[in-house]
Amino acid sequence: MAYDGTNYCGWQYQNNGLTIEEVLNQALSELLGEKIAVIGASRTDAGVHALQNVAVFDTDNRMAADKICLALNQRLPDDIRALSSEETAPDWHPRKQNCTKTYEYRILNRKINLPTLRLYSYFCYFALDVEKMRQAASYLVGEHDFRSFCSRRGQAEETVRTIYSLDIEKDGDMITIRISGSGFLYNMVRIIAGTLMKVGMGIYPPEHVKEILEARDRKAAGPTAPAKGLTLIRLEYEKELRERISGENEDWSYELDQRKTESDGKAYLRIHRCAERDFDRLLLRVTHQAVRNGAREVYVYDEEKAGRIPDGKTCGYYVFHSIEEGEYRGWHVTQTNWPGREEEPRETSANGEGLGK
Numbered sequence: 001m002a003y004d005g006t007n008y009c010g011w012q013y014q015n016n017g018l019t020i021e022e023v024l025n026q027a028l029s030e031l032l033g034e035k036i037a038v039i040g041a042s043r044t045d046a047g048v049h050a051l052q053n054v055a056v057f058d059t060d061n062r063m064a065a066d067k068i069c070l071a072l073n074q075r076l077p078d079d080i081r082a083l084s085s086e087e088t089a090p091d092w093h094p095r096k097q098n099c100t101k102t103y104e105y106r107i108l109n110r111k112i113n114l115p116t117l118r119l120y121s122y123f124c125y126f127a128l129d130v131e132k133m134r135q136a137a138s139y140l141v142g143e144h145d146f147r148s149f150c151s152r153r154g155q156a157e158e159t160v161r162t163i164y165s166l167d168i169e170k171d172g173d174m175i176t177i178r179i180s181g182s183g184f185l186y187n188m189v190r191i192i193a194g195t196l197m198k199v200g201m202g203i204y205p206p207e208h209v210k211e212i213l214e215a216r217d218r219k220a221a222g223p224t225a226p227a228k229g230l231t232l233i234r235l236e237y238e239k240e241l242r243e244r245i246s247g248e249n250e251d252w253s254y255e256l257d258q259r260k261t262e263s264d265g266k267a268y269l270r271i272h273r274c275a276e277r278d279f280d281r282l283l284l285r286v287t288h289q290a291v292r293n294g295a296r297e298v299y300v301y302d303e304e305k306a307g308r309i310p311d312g313k314t315c316g317y318y319v320f321h322s323i324e325e326g327e328y329r330g331w332h333v334t335q336t337n338w339p340g341r342e343e344e345p346r347e348t349s350a351n352g353e354g355l356g357k
Contacts, residue, residue: 001020001024001050001052001053001054001055001080001081001082001083002050002051002052002053002080002081002083003020003049003050003053003079003080003081004049004079004080004119005020005044005045005046005047005048005049005050005227006047006049006079006119006228007079008020008023008046008047009046010043010044010045010046010047010048011040011042011043011044011053012040012043013025017046020040020044020080021038021040021055023076023077023080024036024038024055024076024080025037025038027072027075027076028057028059028072030075031068031071031072031075032059032061032063032068033061034059034060034061036057036058036059037057038055038056038057039055039056039057039093039094039095040053040054040055040094041053041054041055041094041095041099041235042054042101042232042235044230044232045187045190045227045230046227047226047227047228047230048227048228048230048231048232049120049228049230049231049232050231050232051231051232051233051234052083052232052233052234052235053232053235054094054235055094056088056092056093056094058090065085065086065087066084066085066086067085068082068085069082069083069084069085072085094235096292097237097238098182098237098238098241098242098293099182099183099235099236099237099238100164100180100181100182100235100236100238101180101181101182101183101184101232101234101235102178102179102180102232102233102234102235102236103178103179103180103184103189103230103231103232103233104176104177104178104179104230104231104233105122105176105177105179105189105190105192105193105225105229105230105231106120106121106122106174106175106176106177106229106231107121107122107123107124107128107174107175107176107177107193107197107229108121108122108123108124108173108174108175109124109125109126109127109128109170109173109174109175110123110125110173111125112125117174118228119228120228120229120231121174121228121229122193122225122226122228122229124197126200126201128175128197128200128201129199129200129201129202130168130170130175130200132199132200132202132205132206133168133175133177133196133197133199133200133206134168135199135206135207136195136196136199136204136206136207136208136209137166137167137168137177137196137209138166139206139207139209139210139213140163140166140192140209140213141163141164141165141166142162142163142247142248142249143160143161143162143247143248143249144160144161144163144213144249145159145160145213145216145251145278146159146160146161146185146188146213147159147216147217147218148212148213148215148216148217148218148220148221149185149187149188149191149192149195149212149218149221150185150186150187150188150191150218151185151186151187151191151218151224152218158281158285159185159216160281160282160285161181161182161183161184161185161188162181162182162247163179163180163181164180164181164182165178165179165180166178166179166180166192167179168196177192177193177196178233179192187224189230190224190225190226190227190230191218191221191222191223191224191225193225193229193230194221194222194223194224194225195209195212195221195222195223196209196222197222197225198222198223204222241258241261241262241293241294242258243257243258243259244256244257244258244259245258245286245289247286248272251274251275251278252271252273252274252275252278252282253271253272253273253274254269254270254271254272254274254282254286255269255270255272256268256269256270256286256289256290257269257270258290258293258295261290261293261294261295262294265294265295265296265297266295266296266297266298266299267290267293267295267297267298267299268298268299268300268301268328269283269286269287269290269298269299269300269301270300270301270303271283271300271301271302271303271304272303272304273303273304274302274304279308280315283300283309283315284315284316284318287300287315287318288316288318297323299323299325299328300320300328301327301328
């Protein structure tokens with residue numbers, strides 16, 4: 001899907017205005033002759049645009065999958081388009097796959113605004129120092145707790161995300177912030193853009209961004225930049241399971257070995273070091289990632305401190321049982337504290353979306 005978000009209250013269905021999801025559901029239901037409910041990969045905010053978003057739905061209609069996009073576009077308004085359509089596996093969920101998301105935030109940096117760009121960029125008449133913005137951006141690359149860059153309205157329980165790249169380019173009067181990551185918290189990209197603009201104006205020194213990260217407090221960061229400058233550029237789904245996943249910063253360092261996950265259902269987590277305040281969160285987050293990737297057994301070795309994973313330790317909805325395999329302490333995937341199917345707890349994935357059970 002591609003769309004101009006100017007006239008919509010975001011992707012997800014709301015009672016207070018028209019959304020992309022609502023328009024798609026209505027058009028698909030009319031086209032296929034049955035009630036359709038799409039599931040979107042990225043729930044973009046009001047006014048945010050997309051060059052590539054992904055949605056899935058179930059249907060009993062026998063129309064050829066690759067023809068649905070063509071027929072659908074006849075029923076969609078000019079500011080929404082289906083770029084392609086295809087059949088996928090019945091259990092494929094766009095928010096439960098390992099995925100790299102790329103966004104761009106565009107800033108028109110000149111004395112007078114240009115009317116033709118007003119809907120797709122943020123106008124800033126203060127001269128911005130792009131080199132200082134780049135220096136500040138370097139502190140955000142990698143795996144960090146981005147709590148300072150999450151709006152208070154965000155519902156994600158886990159605020160750790162990984163930014164793979166953050167580039168800032170200037171072409172004439174247009175500055176483009178391009179950011180790719182494992183997922184983003186509510187308003188995260190816009191808060192990063194607002195903070196980097198403060199650096200570009202000289203209000204914050206570049207190194208202050210590191211202090212903002214460490215604060216883990218939304219009040220420490222800059223303002224949330226307007227939505228109209230933001231565009232979801234693409235989503236790249238992982239086609240093969242990575243053999244190893246690692247994360248390292250000043251607070252933790254670990255490696256998850258997944259070489260036996262697909263063949264034997266096993267994964268091995270080695271925690272090199274981790275601050276006490278982050279240990280349980282890291283243990284739950286990375287273990288959950290391994291389980292989501294297909295592991296039925298996860299073995300953990302804490303290099304830094306013995307005894308942090310006692311037998312029977314409960315972490316989130318998992319219980320750790322002592323199983324020796326070499327130097328690793330492991331656990332069988334045991335989930336507890338679930339009151340029932342109707343009241344299953346809300347888990348969060350690496351991109352902050354609900355996982356359900």
